[in-house]
Amino acid sequence: MTAFALPALRRVSLAVLTATTLATASPALWAQSAPPAPTARAEVAKPLQLAQDLLKGGKALEALAELRAAERVGSLNDYERYLIARTRAVAAVKANEMPVALAAMDEALASALMPPADRPFLRETQARVQLQLRQYGPAAATLRRYAQEGGQDAAVLALLPQALYLSGEPAAAAKELLPMLQADEAAGRKPSETSLRLLVSASAKAGDEAGLFAALECQAGHYPQPEVWAQLLSRVSSRPGFSDSLMLDLLRLKQATGALREEAEYLEWAVLAMEGGLYTEALQALEAGTQAGRLGSGPNAAEHQKLRDRASKAAAKEKTQMAGDRAAAQAAKDGQALTLVGTAMVTAGNPADAAKALADGLARGGVKKPEEARLHLAWAWVKAGQAQEAHKALEGITGSGGSAELARLWKTWLRATAVK
Structure with a gap:
């Protein structure tokens, strides 16, 4: 049985997605969705705005420096900490400082000031960063939270069985993946070959012979390569x-x-x-x-x-x-x-x-x-x-x-x- 290998994650698309997810990270815009009080003090808002301007100019490292300056003001209120964390998440991703980005995302997501509608988008970015860093177990947990918090993008949900498989939980991966493939077939959609190969490999690693046979039969039906049929019929x-x-x-x-x-x-x-x-x-x-x-x-x-x-x-x-x-x-x-x-x-x-x-x-x-x-x-x-x-x-x-x-x-x- 050939081991399953995931396609490489695309770093550029991740950075673009993160920037889009965290959107225009300006205090003025966030103030519209945040409670009227507390507000960001002027001495904190100034370096925050400078950080945002630097991000627009592609200067992520300089933006991170301005955010540290904002922190040095001291005695930050909840809203100021939230603004800094959310801006830092964008800047750190752009600077390819992923551990810093993850810490900032955790802080932003822990804040009660995070709008509920924004949570799935940030969870998606967090999961993609974790997968890029090969933190497969944490990525699986993040993707479960993505679904719990209202995330519905099928491409993002499909990352969960991949994360589970790579974290050493093949049975859980197959359990998550099977209903996705069944939904595709019920809707008249052809399941992706990558998903079917993942189901085959997960079933094999989990020692689920019945599940493996069913997965191979499904794969042979949609992608009838001789080598797939050979694997299937060798078990009959x-x-x-x-x-x-x-x-x-x-x-x-x-x-x-x-x-x-x-x-x-x-x-x-x-x-x-x-x-x-x-x-x-x-x-x-x-x-x-x-x-x-x-x-x-x-x-x-x-x-x-x-x-x-x-x-x-x-x-x-x-x-x-x-x-x-x-x-x-x-x-x-x-x-x-x-x-x-x-x-x-x-x-x-x-x-x-x-x-x-x-x-x-x-x-x-x-x-x-x-x-x-x-x-x-x-x-x-x-x-x-x-x-x-x-x-x-x-x-x-x-x-x-x-x-x-x-x-x-x-x-x-x-x-x-x-x-x-």
């Missing part, structure tokens, strides 16, 4: 109740999604197909493994070739017998033989004809494993390039043992590839 066979009889169906899904990775997977695909009498499919599995550079070379190359020779000879015989097998199955009383022949026809014949044979067999009844046959019908339509028909075939699969889960995953892939 170990899911509770998964039947070994569906391993070949799982490998077919892996092949369709580009998730086959290892020599062992191509060999298993070929061997299972041969055990099921599907020799042309076995030969195609071996050819695919060779093209992918996983078979035909290395210490096992001779064994690969032996298996390929055996599959090639049997596949040739399978194709010559296909018409007779189809006729015999067509004459049978139930649909079992038709579903078996139809499955073989997917690779040894025409996939669209195979789909028709499978559908006919299912309609006749008497099929021993109807849910698996429906998976084969959907696979046939996929091979025939008929995604809509494949989706229809998958809709009726509700069985246990993993067939319903494979059907859901096939539908996820079909939807994802339809909108690529």
Whole structure:
């Protein structure tokens, strides 16, 4: 599992945001939103105004010096301390003195003179500074306060699971992130890839296997890269109740999604197909493994070739017998033989004809494993390039043992590839 990494925070945007958040930090403007009394004395207001003018001229360090001069007046009242703290927060951010900025923000936020409407904006800036300083635990606490104090900006709220993850609380990060992603999907919005990767990594670090599977499935549905599907499908066979009889169906899904990775997977695909009498499919599995550079070379190359020779000879015989097998199955009383022949026809014949044979067999009844046959019908339509028909075939699969889960995953892939 690849570790999740956050994008770098943008220092310039942080400074601009802070300046905007703390706005025009003039005593005159603040006096409009502050109580009538107390007021700032002239000897304090003068260096405060000078600090504000210096900030406008881009002289943040000089502004900080003027604020220290204002403090030296002494016997400051609550309003004067509030004005100095709020101006210092702006100046310190502009001067890139972040610890000073955080201390000033804490002081301003602790003041009863802070207008309630301003609190979320200052909390946002405080959280961004904390994240920049890698103070992830404090940043998470600040972001919770942001939400409690009325902050509603989705981009800011999305920082909370990131802060929790980076502070070593992956379970809490996943808990915060999941409803955000669900809200996106409910509103018809595509969740960001960064958020989905974070959910995957948080679930993995928290040891939440069910949550990890769901997160990977969501990621594969929106961003169907082969490596994501490989991570997802590698977990299917170990899911509770998964039947070994569906391993070949799982490998077919892996092949369709580009998730086959290892020599062992191509060999298993070929061997299972041969055990099921599907020799042309076995030969195609071996050819695919060779093209992918996983078979035909290395210490096992001779064994690969032996298996390929055996599959090639049997596949040739399978194709010559296909018409007779189809006729015999067509004459049978139930649909079992038709579903078996139809499955073989997917690779040894025409996939669209195979789909028709499978559908006919299912309609006749008497099929021993109807849910698996429906998976084969959907696979046939996929091979025939008929995604809509494949989706229809998958809709009726509700069985246990993993067939319903494979059907859901096939539908996820079909939807994802339809909108690529």
